[in-house]
Amino acid sequence: MIDDYMSKKKNAAMCLHEYCQKKKLTLKFQDEEVQFRPGQPQTFGNFGCSAVIEDKQYPQGVASTKKKAKIEASRLCIRVLAGWDDFVPVEIAPEADDNRYVEVRDLLDICAVKNIGYEKMMNKDHNGVHTCTIHLSKHDPIKHSSADREEAVIIAHSEAIRILEGRASTQSADVLVDPTAGTEPPRVPDSRLASLREREAYAALNRTLQTxxxxxxxxxxxxxxxxxxxxxxxxxxGTGKIVAFGTGNASLGAEYLTPDGRCVVDSSAATTARRALKRYLGHEVVACLTGGKSIFEKSFRNPG
Known part of the structure; x- marks a missing residue:
């Protein structure tokens, strides 16, 4: 890894991936809010990323694009692994994600139904102001800034819902629960289970990348x-079994569509995973009808 990195034959991200594959270490990259660092320039729109190896987080890389931030994070991680920088990796503890907010879940559901690509970015400036930016395919970015992170997330997602559904946006950041919670128990995400499943998903990705x-x-x-x-x-x-998996981050604009269907309009990770799920369910139906092992069971109804 060090030789390839020093010779610049490969970029830092490639060197780090190869190192972790050889050592059989779990590697993932975590997009995050840009951390303010005194004495260094801070501009809105910068992307933050850090390498996480075996649940240990390495220094944050900051750049003008996500790809460059990933390479910068890899470079800083390599310097720590090589002993060139005095940095102690931080153990990552599972945290509740933004899916605990009803507005976030509602927007994700709408995007899934309408087949709309979704991406959320968070930034924090040196004044402590949080900015939530939502990118929806074929829509302009939706932003909201606030000193309170929860408020920034909730209002930005509420505005996105209003744009997609024509509904009134949330007026108060205090609306954190589903108004129908009285008739149906609210969905409470299990952060520990989510963390375990995330780890399994990335492990599956790394196994594939090794080939x-x-x-x-x-x-x-x-x-x-x-x-x-x-x-x-x-x-x-336990955590269950992965039955469908998808990777991707692209959605075609209207100018690239073709009438003969040769172009895939949406190849985002969620969309490709749903396509994989349909194939899995179809396979299970066939297995059930042909007497094979299946998650389904035949049901015989009395015609009378």
Whole structure:
């Protein structure tokens, strides 16, 4: 790794991927808010990224694009691994994600139904102001800034919902629960289970990348995984089993569409994972009807 990095034959991200593959270490890159560092320039729109190896987080890389931030994070990580920088990796503890907010879940559901690409970016400036930016395919970015992170997230997502559905946006950041919670228990995300599933998903990605050329592993990989869970079936107990997996981050603009359907309009991770799920379910239906092992069971109804 050091020789390739010093010779500049490969970029830092490729070197780090190869190192972790050889050492059989779990590597992932975490997009995050840009940390303000005194004495260094801070501009709105910078992207922050850090390398996480075996649940240990290395220094944050900051750049003008996500790809450059990933390479910078890889460079800083390599310097720590080589002993050139005096930095102690930080143990990462599972945290509740923004899916605990109803507005976030509602927007994700709408995007799934309408087949709209979704991406959220968070930034924090040197004054402590949080900015939530939502990117929806074929829409202008939606932003909201606030000294309170929760407020920035909720109002930005509420505005996105208003744009997509024509509904009134949330007027108060205090609306953190579903108004129908009285008739149906609110969905409370299990942060520990989510963290375990995330780890399994990235492990599956790394196993796949090990079979591909190193230059492919160096790309940004947005992933989505669908788990099947059933505590009464041993195969699907615990975190469950990954039954569909997708990676991608692209959505075509209207100018690139073709009438013959040769172009894939949406190849985002969530969309490709849903396509994989349809194939999985179709395979299980065929297995059920032909007497094979399947998650489905035949149901015989009395014609009378």
């Amino acid at each position: 591909l050329p190193p230059e492919v592993a160096a790309f940004d990989h947005n992933i989505a995984a669908i788990f099947l869970s059933n505590e009464s079936v041993q195969e699907f107990q």
